[in-house]
Amino acid sequence: MTHSPLLRSDETLFRDPEVFEFTFLPEQIHYRDAQVRELAFLLQPALRGGSAGSAVIRGPPGTGKTTTVHRIFAEVTETTKKLVPVYVNCRHDRTALAVFGCIFEQAFGYAPPSRHLDGIKRGIAARLRDEDAALVVCLDDANELIPAGTYNTLLYQILRLYERWDVRKPGVFAVASDLGLNLYAEADESVRSVFHPTEVNFPPYTKAEIRGILADRIRQGLYPGVVSKSLLDRIAGIAAGEQDIRVGIDLVRLTVLRAEKDGRRRVAPADVTAAAQAVRSPALRARVAGLSEGERALLYRIAELSVVGADMIGGAVFEEVQDYLPVGRTTYHEHLNGLANAGIVDLVPGAGRGREVRLRYDPGEVLAVCKPPDRR
Template sequence: MRDHALLHYDQTLFRDREIFEFGYTPERLHHRDAQTTELAWLVRPALEGAAAGNAILRGPPGTGKTTTVRRLFAEIEDATNRIIPVFINCQQHRTQFSVFARIFEAVVGHAPPSAGKHVDEIVRQMAGRLEERDAALLVCLDDANYLHDARQLNDLLYRILRLYETRDVRRPGVFVVTSDRCLDINAAVDERVRSVFHPIEVNFPAYTKPEILEILGDRVRQGLFPGVMPPSSLDLAAGITADEQDIRVGIDLIRRAVETVERTGRRRVTRKDVMEVSRSIIAPALQKRVEALPEAERGLLLRIAEMALEDADMTSGSVYEELRGYIAACPTVYRARLKHLEEERLIDLPLSPGRGRARDVLLRYPPRDVIECCERPQKPR
């Protein structure tokens, strides 16, 4: 029997489409118990009338940082009035005013009057209400690297953390979340902040493939009808996701593969479907990362890709010898650039088999794709 004979036009393969949307909060949060427990410990003193602790939450994109905090905050809201959790998406709120407007709203119950108010006035009124409520403020600055880029992070932390100096309020707790591994928060703040901000670091490592399989498996069971995503296709999707180290890639990949299959009137996602869709997800992501590189590193990456295409000897030393005229940099600078390309997960630098401490320079993507990304006209930044 032909596959599509089973499927009418109005039939869908999704049991629940929402499960694959980015804003969806999963019923079960796998493999984040340790992080949740650590954060809960920091909050606990605030339940007993003391101050909450501070934390820096660190990890690559798509490792559950936002979800973990949101779930914890929802639980706090249900459990107590003694803590006021305020979740702030710093990609949306990048000024002192807009961040404090969010805090004001959470504490006072309505948005601050927008016209003509100075941020000091908003802070003053908010602190007054906080004192009356005798509650502890707990602020999460999610994706705080945006605040740092806008040069607002230091002053904002200063204002929040030192609220207790002007009012009889408890010392607020602050969670600073960042996906930018190059951002060193402690170095980014000045002494006035450092003296009151003693965060613990909570790490969110990228999920391993078995963890990804479990997370994606949950979504598939809840969101799709049985048999739509066979185990071998799911396994391939999990592998691709593990390579990208971003669980969002997997969720998006499955959704798009199922949509493609649905459009063509079939009812089962094949490995070929997954491969084809993955190209359209990974190529733009790769392009973005290449674009963000400093020019010298992008140039190096391009030459490495050209060498890889010619099947050249790819030990780090040979690559240096081959390119030294081009890169015009000493070995130390060359190694630093390689290291950065590795951190950006564009290349791997494994020990070269049988060659002592020498390393191989291996691309993580097909050389032709990398060359194309490097050569495409750069967008003005």
Template sequence: MSLFNDALKSGESLFLNEFALDYNFVPKLLPYREGEQRHLATCIMPLLQNRNGRNLLIHGAPGIGKTAAMRWVFRDLENETDDVIPIYVNCWQKNTSYKIVLEICETLGYRLTHNKRTEELLDVVKEFANKKPLVFAFDEIDKVDDYGFLYTLLEDIFKKSIFLITNHKDWLLDMDQRIKSRLTPEMVEFKKYNLNEIKGILKERAQYALVPGTLEQGALDIIAEKTHMMEDIRTGIYLLREAALIAESKSSKKITEEHAKAAMEKLEEFSAKKKEDMEDEMKMMLEIVKKNSGQKIGDLFKTYQAEGGNLVYKSFQRKMRKLADGKFVTIQTIKGGSEGTTSIITYQTTKKLTEF
């Protein structure tokens, strides 16, 4: 038996479609989210009957399929009809009213945006909305600096659905009452995937992305367990891709447990680098949480101010949510009591590879 039977030849690859391991890839089927997808579709259906749609707040932890489910429904809508226009905006990237409305205009195919103010661009959107109903999805809505655009869409567009996607259900509590009263959204919570669901998702994604028979069961099990611990399906997708690339770099025809473990080490290096690259203001906040873990956010803000922090409270809250999204801290909302609703911030320690 040749020692080279298991080596990749020149031009061979373990990948069928590497893009299937990209975060933005939307598979033909989205398992374990059928109920949530039906709810999203139900909110859009009145628009197909030329009536006003329903608004929705979609919430749940990062990396559990909120964006993917919404994109799947939008794709299905586009395949079914041209009578309703879906518009998706990533508010992490477009975080002001002007940037958001500019993105909407570009999606609608309107290009004459140069030197136009936000109000003028909103007039363009309203003109389009009078011709066809629109369904908006604003992903990471809690990252927006101002919500003037949302008030105008709610007030002046009569046939629309608005989906707001956030990792933080309590974000709505801080919303301007004028907007909240017009929005009156239904709530859809995305629950975390269990281990068997994670294995099913990763196995299906591997079928899209990898040559059949190349992913060993042991490697899949290790990646699924790490993903379950991290509570973020994007971790598993990253590890699948990295393990395959490591296997290819060693000219291996199989993705083994060894390759999966090597990918996990790269993930830890990547997480450490993310922390190093964090802006100074957030590093300062994280250090304060580390020293005062388990305190109320208001008390942490006082400490932050005493140590020379320059952010106002609203900006401090937004950046704390970013730290939570990055799994550096956890936020627990406490309702009731003498102080009303407040948040408890806890420093998040990460497990090392040797702890598995």
């Protein structure tokens, strides 16, 4: 059957558009076998009548932490009632009442009838006793609980649920994308006495791994021939530069939508260029939003220096920023490492002259996103 070169209004390039949603849960988690084994190992004691272990799950954004937990929890729910896995998004639920309400709702399938914390806990404990089940709670973005002032309270109340309610000791998977934060160290003594987590690290995906994941999504979600191998390589390279698989998934979705809107059956290079701008700018804004005032000021000056083609070796940059950001070398290097950890600059070892500071983004984009601090 031959196809017209143009797409009809009732045709689509998407076989399954849900494959490109961030909430999509793939059947197989690629390139995370070691992390899956570690987390599954922590759940095994609960399947034999004991308690689940705890973990601190660390890695930059877009490295598969949440997807991996969801996949493991989905498989547990499908295969056994001996373990009650609960996922909590701490960006949305930060108070004890909200978190325990979330635990109740996922354990029972409906919202708690009581708005009193003790009543909710009593209901959760009854469910666990009736099923002779153990509880494991994933606190995703657990770092959000620290400024909210509820991190220690929630860990204490979840982990010590067994003391009052005669249930097995729950496990907690605490997830954080802030690599500079030690969630175990943030716990106070009363929590650390019952919180003994295994640290499970999720490194950034390589370009080859990102390409493999995107190729799998394209096979599932698009009709054949929509995205060429060369454009897939380009998209994978952009996502690898961002160190975020979500950028790649969103890029595929947006490029295909552009082609579809124009009635074309294949993605063109111009689609990738336009979509990359739409995806990268919000990603940059999100990264800049997490910087300290000093880091933001340094980033702005680095962008200015990049525009004029200045010497970008770390020592030379330090001298150039003194009139603009008068800090000592220790603070300067702390700020510089903060920019590197945020994924905005790369610090490339030089040939005897120290590290070269390279922006991952167009300096014009950085200047547009960063408001210049007051000069004095």
